[in-house]
Amino acid sequence: MATSNHAADGPVVKRGLEATTICFSEEPALAEADSGGGHRFALRVTCSVTRSLEFRKSGQRLNVLRQEYTGFGRDSAITFPVGDLSALQSDTACRGALRGMLAELPQFRSLHLDEDEWDAVVPADIVPQIVRVARGDDAKDGFTFCFAMKVHRRIIHGEEALLMACKERAVDLDGAETDDCAICLGGLGAEPAVELPTCEHAFHRRCISTWFSKTTTCPMCRGDVRLCALRKFLNL
Structure with missing residues (x-):
């Protein structure tokens, strides 16, 4: 291995x-x-x-x-x-x-x-x-x-590998961030957030990490993150 x-x-x-x-x-x-x-x-x-x-x-x-x-x-x-x-x-x-x-x-x-x-x-x-x-x-x-x-x-x-395939969400320098994390319902601008490679839905890094410990799908659309991230896993 x-x-x-x-x-x-x-x-x-x-x-x-x-x-x-x-x-x-x-x-x-x-x-x-x-x-x-x-x-x-x-x-x-x-x-x-x-x-x-x-x-x-x-x-x-x-x-x-x-x-x-x-x-x-x-x-x-x-x-x-x-x-x-x-x-x-x-x-x-x-x-x-x-x-x-x-x-x-x-x-x-x-x-x-x-x-x-x-x-x-x-x-x-x-x-x-x-x-x-x-x-x-x-x-x-x-x-x-x-x-x-x-x-x-x-x-x-494990769940950390899924996070490695996610894209860091850009910081809103104007402070006009209105989107919320669908997991905790808090504003995405309050802490580091990521976008999923499957669908680009965004969540707090902390929240999606906990979510990935239970399943590999997006909390919103249920798309399987592994399918889109497979090539990235091969290159890690």
Whole structure:
């Protein structure tokens, strides 16, 4: 679990990554390669990626938003040709090659992974299998190494993270502020206030912080603040 930002009393946003290999197999070289029209070595990757946004209070998970990017259908499989077999004949080279291939998948680009998270994405359990095949006597005949995997990105945050996604409300220098905080009914100009990223409804920072300890929706329109703030959480 990688922590992305901290408050005085601990992390307010955590990001975790779980990668699992579903299956892997060795298949003959691609038909176009046999006819001289392509590479004799290739890796075919099928990957399912999901992302969940969790809200926690006092260590308890209150609710979860989950979004799926790519399923396991045949259309989601992508084949990467390998021009130089030596790129798969050692553990280090193979891991580097796999990382480069996975980095080209659009569902991974949408996750904005950190450098250290790529170590968790590369399926270490199949690296020895690929190296074994690439070093084998039959490798010269060509092969397509196929594997399927699933990746789950978890973003976990508390009420302080929601406040970090809010915009500070501008101070009324003329003292003509007439809007009230819908939570306490006091004037917004009396103390620091923020606007929600979902709907721009404004509240005292103190009031909305207490509100976020119970729910993630706007007190006025019930819009879910997490939906609009998701990209900001990814960048925290």
